[in-house]
Amino acid sequence: MTGKTADWFSAEVDGVRFGAAAIAAAMLLVGFHLWNAFAGLIPNLITRPAHLALALPWIFIFGLPPDSSRFHRWSGWVLAAAGIAACGYIMLNRRDLIVQYGALEGWEQIALAVVLIVVVLEMARRAIRVVLPAVAALVLAYAFFGDRIPGYFGHSGMPVDYLLGTMIITEGGLWGSLTGTSVEVIAMFVILGGFISAGQAGVGFMAFATQIAGRLRAGAAKVAILSSAFYGSISGVAAANTATTGMITIPAMKRLGYPPQLAAATEAVASTGGQILPPVMGAGVFVMAELVRVPYTEIMVAALLPAILFFMAAWFGVHVYALRYNLAALPKSALPGWMAVAKSVPFFLLPFGILLGTLKFTSYTLAYAAVFASLVTWLTLAFDADGRFSLAGWWQRTLVALLTAAQQVAIIAAVIICAGIVVGVFNMTGLGVKLTSIILSVSGNTLWIALLLTALAGLVLGMELPTTAAYVICAAVAAPALVGMGVPELYAHLFVFWYALLCTITPPVCGNVFIAAGIARTPWLPVAGNAMRLGVGLFIVPLGFIANPALLELAATPVEALAAMAKIAAGLYLISYAAIGARKTMMWDLLRLPALPLGLAIIFLM
Secondary structure (H helix, E strand, O other): OOHHHHHHHOEEEOOEEEOHHHHHHHHHHHHHHHHHHHOOOOOHHHHHHHHHHHHHHHHHOOOOOOOOOHHHHHHHHHHHHHHHHHHHHHHHOHHHHHOOOOOOOHHHHHHHHHHHHHHHHHHHHHHHOOHHHHHHHHHHHHHHHHHHOOOOOOOOOOOHHHHHHHHHOOOOOOOOHHHHHHHHHHHHHHHHHHHHHHOOHHHHHHHHHHHHHOOOOOHHHHHHHHHHHHHHHHHOOHHHHHHHHHHHHHHHHHHOOOOHHHHHHHHHHHHHHHHHOOOOOOHHHHHHHHHHOOOHHHHHHHHHHHHHHHHHHHHHHHHHHHHHHOOOOOOHHHOOOHHHHHHHHHHHHHHHHHHHHHHHHOOOOHHHHHHHHHHHHHHHOOEOOOOOEOHHHHHHHHHHHHHHHHHHHHHHHHHHHHHHHHHHHHHHHOHHHHHHHHHHHHHOOOHHHHHHHHHHHHHHHHOOOOHHHHHHHHHHHHHHHHHHOOOOHHHHHHHHHHHHHHHHHOOOOOHHHHHHHHHHOOOHHHHHHHHHHHOHHHHOHHHHHHHOHHHHOOOOOHHHHHHHHHHHHHHHHHHHHHHHOOOOOHHHHHOHHHHHHHHHHHHHOO
16 A cells, blocks of 8 residues: 555544544444434443443553553553443343343352443543542442441442442443433534534634734734634633644744743633533533533523623733733734635534524434534535645545544543442432532531632642533532522532633643643743633632622523623623733732722622
8 A cells, every 4th residue: 555545544633643443443433423313212221331332442542642651552452342342241231231120140240340440440540640530439439338437427338239230230320311411412512523623613713813803902812812712612622722722822922922921821711711602612511401401502591691701801811911011912914804714714603503503493402403513514624725625635634523523522431431430329329418518517508608618629629630520520519509508500500610610720730721831831830820810800700690690591681691791791800900900000000909809899799
């Protein structure tokens, strides 16, 4: 086979070249999930184990770093094979397993359960580091040995065959509703994001953002905010947002004389908000729809104004920095022009129009909407940046889309299936209710103390966990406490989710800051400090929508919701001013002193 021919069966993603085997695995994973959207009522003990089986090679084989040790590589093959075999056993024997009513029979099934749980824990460790699987392992230990704990926090115990059976042959553990959401909804939107990011949509939203914001003061930084908002609404993955848009925006800001730590901080803060910005949002919001039992579109509408406030807060921070350090607009020569925008923006707007139109004007499900948008986006991959049709380019961009989607689906599956262990044990033992009682007890049934404790818990958990995992664990414990104090359930979950996502810019473990600092080639600690100053208002917004619940009622009371947004926005601007200051003079710095209490008063007291 010639080198030219071989290129048709390989593709490069993020600097890593994948061969024919990886491409075939990606096609199988993406094809299964697209087929599942249209296939009708397939049993959950078929689709959910298949979801895990298809994800395993992307963590244990294709996802290994190039410098992995020989042991790491061989153990990956063994674990992937063991996990796939265990999933295959469950799918093939589904009918017999159902009538066991959650209890395992014989040492073979117990061994199978142990192997499957170990594979899931190690899969999560390799995908997202050790904290989530460590939490899951501790919770499992509590399930096995909690009957030996005296007093309130003990439980009555349960047989090993029932405990493990609930985990692997029922829908109470690995195959619970969280995994179902990952299979049926999240994977569809991740695939859509993979197809959008592989084509000219990135050129479209970057050109649009540059044309709109580039002419303003601190234009390069405001372009970073807008472009990150656009990209984040596609991917819902903060790290991918930082890495993708940051490769363009951070060097551009540095070339214009921005301090590297400010350039990196701007991108880190802006990229965090995509997880809360409709229409796609992050994987955690799809999980929220399952936990709260409300339609995703209802969450999307409720989250819209807070999401706008997120980016307004980042915009205010950048603007005040621009006033203080005299950051200029982009030169006219750097603006793409409206003609270039008109040529490229349709690649970005078309999938969004189909997605929103399907959700608004038809009765099709979320999964159908994502599939329709993905198919249309796939057709647009046939066009190069100059608008010319290219068969070879279409094929290569399709491969990149498939590989990107497979990688992201696998990582999310690793997170959600492992989190399913935690949720399953909480449900079986009542541990979640007991932990909720601690919050109620410590807070003295005072709402604002409980809110602050919940915010702190979300930030601490999020330091070492992906947003979705931090949200699931924190929501299981803290959200019921907030609901018990009178906070509507959806508001409580949005509150928890918001603080779980802010961990990406909160030291000492702040993933977005690390990525952005690496791109800017500057130490991460000054970047984290600037990110906290730029994003200081972001920590106020969730408390603001609890104090101003009309903000989340856009569908029911739009006038009151917009008035609440305007009030909170005014307070956020004053808070940004207090954190940064608009001029390097004593008089302007003195004005910062009353700005903070005034901003807080506008948000919480007026």
